[in-house]
Amino acid sequence: MVLNYGSNSWEALAEQLGRATGRESEAAEVAAQFNDRASKAGAEVIHPEGAVSIVSYNFFGTYGVSKPYAAQARVLRGTSVCGSDLH
Numbered sequence: 001m002v003l004n005y006g007s008n009s010w011e012a013l014a015e016q017l018g019r020a021t022g023r024e025s026e027a028a029e030v031a032a033q034f035n036d037r038a039s040k041a042g043a044e045v046i047h048p049e050g051a052v053s054i055v056s057y058n059f060f061g062t063y064g065v066s067k068p069y070a071a072q073a074r075v076l077r078g079t080s081v082c083g084s085d086l087h
Helices: 010-021 024-043 071-078
Strands: 055-059 062-065
Touching: 010 024, 024 071
Parallel strands: none
Antiparallel strands: 055 062
């Protein structure tokens, strides 16, 4: 089995692993629970005005800047912390 972490969401990867292990319903439940928790957490955050950037220091010994379509950005967008202004 090949998992493509570069172009798939974590939900899609969980679904793929769920199918492979016969645990599809559990994978879907975990995704739904996470999305619910992320939405609730986002409702409690004071949202910044303007554009938002995601920067990760010491990411595998270096630094990384997340792209708007990256998994990190999709997770943060689910919390409503980052909207379409994510750069």
